[in-house]
Amino acid sequence: MITIMDEEILQLLRENPSAFFSGEQIAKQLKVTRTSIWKRVRHLRAAGYEIEASTRSGYRLIRSPDRLSSSEVKPLLGTHRLGRKIHYFQTIDSTNSKAYELALGGAEEGELVIAESQEKGRGRLGRHWFSPPFLNLYLSVILRPKIPPQGASLITLMAAVATADAVQKFTGLVPLIKWPNDILLRGRKVAGLLNEIHSEVDRIHFVILGMGVNLNVDGKMFPKDVRRVATSLKKETGQRISRKAFLLVLLQELERWYAVFLKEGSSPVLKAWRDRAQIKGRPVKVHSFGETWIGIAVDLDSDGALILETAWGKKRVVAGDIEYKNKMSNVKPQSPNGKNTISNS
Numbered sequence: 001m002i003t004i005m006d007e008e009i010l011q012l013l014r015e016n017p018s019a020f021f022s023g024e025q026i027a028k029q030l031k032v033t034r035t036s037i038w039k040r041v042r043h044l045r046a047a048g049y050e051i052e053a054s055t056r057s058g059y060r061l062i063r064s065p066d067r068l069s070s071s072e073v074k075p076l077l078g079t080h081r082l083g084r085k086i087h088y089f090q091t092i093d094s095t096n097s098k099a100y101e102l103a104l105g106g107a108e109e110g111e112l113v114i115a116e117s118q119e120k121g122r123g124r125l126g127r128h129w130f131s132p133p134f135l136n137l138y139l140s141v142i143l144r145p146k147i148p149p150q151g152a153s154l155i156t157l158m159a160a161v162a163t164a165d166a167v168q169k170f171t172g173l174v175p176l177i178k179w180p181n182d183i184l185l186r187g188r189k190v191a192g193l194l195n196e197i198h199s200e201v202d203r204i205h206f207v208i209l210g211m212g213v214n215l216n217v218d219g220k221m222f223p224k225d226v227r228r229v230a231t232s233l234k235k236e237t238g239q240r241i242s243r244k245a246f247l248l249v250l251l252q253e254l255e256r257w258y259a260v261f262l263k264e265g266s267s268p269v270l271k272a273w274r275d276r277a278q279i280k281g282r283p284v285k286v287h288s289f290g291e292t293w294i295g296i297a298v299d300l301d302s303d304g305a306l307i308l309e310t311a312w313g314k315k316r317v318v319a320g321d322i323e324y325k326n327k328m329s330n331v332k333p334q335s336p337n338g339k340n341t342i343s344n345s
C-alpha cells in the first residue's frame with residue numbers, strides 16, 4: 001500500500017527530477033526520522049518505483065510504475081473540474097460503491113475514485129465486472145449537475161460519447177457505441193459504463209459515473225462467459241497501453257463533453273451518440289426486464305430510450321441489452337413474453 005508519507009516522499013522527489021534529495025532533507029521536511037524515510041524508500045522500490053540512492057547525495061526518482069495514485073496522476077492532469085481530488089485504492093469492492101458513499105458524505109463534483117482492482121466490480125443489470133489488478137481502468141466520477149432526474153440518462157450517453165472519443169484519440173481506432181452505453185471495437189466490448197443516481201423528484205443530488213475500460217487484459221484472461229464478446233485496447237492495437245496516459249485522455253474528453261452538455265444541452269450529445277451508434281434501421285433483438293423484443297431500431301429518444309418498430313407497433317425500451325441481427329430474415333419471430341409470436345414480415 002502506498003501511504004500518505006510515500007506520496008509526500010514521491011512529491012518531493014518529483015519536484016526536481018534531476019536532483020538528489022538527501023535523506024536528511026526529506027526527513028526534515030516530513031518531520032520524521034531518516035530511518036523511516038529509508039524504510040519507506042525500500043517499500044516504494046518494492047512497489048515498482050525506481051529510486052537511485054547514493055550515500056553521499058541521497059535519493060533520486062528515476063522511473064515510476066504505471067500506477068494511478070493521486071501523486072502519479074494529479075501533476076499530469078489537464079482538467080479543471082475533474083480530478084481535483086482523487087481517492088485511490090489498490091483494491092476495493094467497487095469504485096462506484098465507494099464514490100456513492102463519499103458523495104453521500106458531501107464529496108464534491110469532480111472527485112474521482114480510482115482502484116487498481118475491484119473485488120466486486122459491478123456491471124449493468126446486476127452483472128459482475130471483471131477487474132484484475134494493474135491491467136485495466138476502474139474509475140468512478142462524482143458529478144453534481146443541476147438538472148432534473150429525467151436528464152440523468154443523457155449524462156450516461158454523454159459519458160459513452162466521451163469514452164468512445166477517448167478510445168479513438170488514444171488508438172486511432174474507431175469505436176462504435178452499442179445501446180445504451182457499451183463501447184465496442186470490431187464488435188467486441190472494450191468499455192462499459194455503470195451510472196448511478198441519487199435524487200429527489202425534481203433535483204439530482206449526484207450522479208456516479210462508473211467507467212470500466214479493458215486496457216491490457218489478454219483475451220484468455222477474461223472469464224469464459226465474456227471471452228467471445230470482450231476485448232481490450234492491447235488486444236486491438238497489439239501494444240501495451242499506459243493506463244495513466246489513457247486515463248488523462250479519458251478525463252479530458254469527459255470534461256469537454258460534460259461542459260458541452262451543461263452549456264448546450266442534449267442536442268450535441270444525442271447527435272454524437274447517434275453518429276457513433278449507427279443504429280437507425282438495424283434489425284435488433286432487445287432483452288428488457290425478462291422480455292425479448294424484435295424489430296428495427298428507429299432511433300434514440302431524447303431521454304436515451306431506444307425506439308423500436310416491431311410487429312406490435314412502436315415500442316420504447318428504457319433499459320436492457322441488444323443484439324444486432326444482420327437481416328430480419330435471420331431473426332426468429334419472438335413475442336415479448338415468450339408466449340405469443342411477433343411476426344416480422
Ligand code: BTN
Binds near residue numbers: 120124125192
Ligand atoms: C457494464 O456492465 O457494461 C458496466 C460496467 C461498469 C464497470 C465499472 S468499473 C468502475 C465502476 N465500478 C464498478 O463497480 N463498476 C464500474
